[in-house]
Amino acid sequence: MNKNLGWKLALTSGTLLFFLFGIFGIPKSFSGSGLLAALQDRINLGLDLKGGTHLILQVQVNDAINGDSDRAVERLKDELSRRKINYTDINKPDPANNPDEIVIKGVPTESNADLRSIVSDRLPEYTLNSGAENSWTLRMKPQTMADLKNRAVTQAIDTIRNRIDQLGVSEPIIQEHGLGQYQILVQLPGIDDPARVKEIMQSTAMLEIKQVLSGPYGSEQDALQQNNGVLPPNSMLMKGNSVGSKRADDTGEEWYLVTRSSAVAGTDLRSGGASVGRDSNTNTPDVNFTLTNEGGRKFASFTGSHVGDKLAVVLDGRIREVANIQEQIHDQGRISGGGMTEQNAKDLALVLNSGALPASIKYLQELTVGPSLGTDSIRAGVRAAIVGMVAVLIFMLVYYRGAGINADIALILNLIILLGFLGFSGATLTLPGIAGVILTVGMGVDSNVLIFERIREELRNGKTPPSAVEQGFGHAWVTIVDTHVTTIVSAFILFIFGTGPVRGFAVTLTFGLLANLFTAVFVSRMIFDWILSRKQRGEALSI
Secondary structure, three states, rough: OOOOOOHHHHHHHHHHHHHHHHHHOOOOOEEEHHHHHHHHHHHHHHHHOEEEEEEEEEOHHHHHHHHHHHHHHHHHHHHHHHOOOOOOEEEOOOOOEEEOOOEEEEEOHHHHHHHHHHHHOOOOOOEEEEOOOOOOEEEEOOOHHHHOOOOOHHHHHHHHHHHHHOOOOOOOOEEEHHHHHHHHEEEEOOOOOOHHHHHHHHOOOOOEEEEEEEEOOOOOOHHHHHHOOOOOOOOOEEEEEEOOOOOOOOOOEEEEEOOOOOOOOOEEEEEEEEEEOOOOOOOOEEEEEEEEEEHHHHHHHHHHHHHOOOOEEEOOOOEEEEEEEOOOOEEEEOOOOOOOOOOHHHHHHHHHOOOOOOOOEEEEEEEEHHHHHHHHHHHHHHHHHHHHHHHHHHHHHHOOOOOHHHHHHHHHHHHHHHHHHHHOOEEEEOOHHHHHHHHHHHHHHHHHHHHHHHHHHHHHOOOOOHHHHHHHHHHHHHHHHHHHHHHHHHHHHHHHOOOOOHHHHHHHHHHHHHHHHHHHHHHHHHHHHHHHHHOOOOOOOOO
């Protein structure tokens, strides 16, 4: 008889208590309602059970390419000016369709070697090719462009996660969506204000400070007419709120001609450097921001050389403020006006502090699951789990008699371990996750059936009960391990390539199978040893 029964019983009891703590923690009361509240606090429910919003976003990666090539244009201009190399124009002919292409015109032939040296040293991620009439074309290398697009998606995921985390949304799922190019899956269980969350998440918070070349104009058509229908190179029209005195026929919006490149961009903003304040003149909310050392240096250089000119504070592609540069400005700035409310100011500071999205995002799909539907899913899933569990327990009792009690205890412990794991790990339980729990119960029954049938076979062959139990577990062990390992490998593949609910199913199934190896083999064997220790030699085994 097994002389180690004592430590096996202690290990099983300790495991039971440990995972019960994982399920309930330390409840405030041990009443039914207190235990239910503790369970709900420890087990996180997914979108399909709790209700919430399901979104699929697409990152407009060409925005990131445009941003990089715009900065490359500015570096080129600085280097050519520093080396006193003449040129007639540097522009991007087609920013919408070919954001990686830059054309330089009018470079003297004797300066070609210097130009190649500049591109090689300062812009190694671009290739340089000569063209007609002393023109040169820079194109971003394909590998660099692919890396930049992938990095834009990764940065967008990190930024969105930062914003959602600051809003306190419980257990959000924010990950790359494998079914489409440059797409992101966002699931927000139990959010209180989906419209606000969507607005904050979508906002690129792309803070830019640009030089104003002319304006304001009453409309886009007026601006084009004033410039003979053609915009100057490296310039663009931007819309914004009216600043200063308003005309009687003012629509509340004006157009400005601004530089395409920015003196300061969102990447120059110091981390955590945005805060809510109040305008000293109007006592309305505003947002103060602080630039990094490098950003402050660039801003000081820009404002120092443009005293008397106008600058525009641009947020999300819209002018929020236009002001005259009266003196050199270093690393402090302010965004105000435009009817900003206290909530607007807080949300703006939040998205600025969480980082600017590297590119704009587009909504491809939006689904909303109401709390009532989630409650119905929980009720249906739990009912299915309970009915299936009870049916299995009754079957094992009827078919295997006394040994069925052994199997039922192992199955209940298996379920406790699985739920305790969910409580400890913070994993999210979804409706497919409940299906994984039910499948785990089925796999547990399968393991017990293999063992019990082998024990019956050994008893029919004339073995004594202790020897039949020994041989039954010994021979069934290899088959049980084989079936569990192959299923765990399949679940692992689902976890790697699946999304949201599919991964939830894989997690619960994997840990349930690991728990089943412990309960079906170790715990069940311990119970058999305990039963045999209480029987007289030669007494029959109920199985």
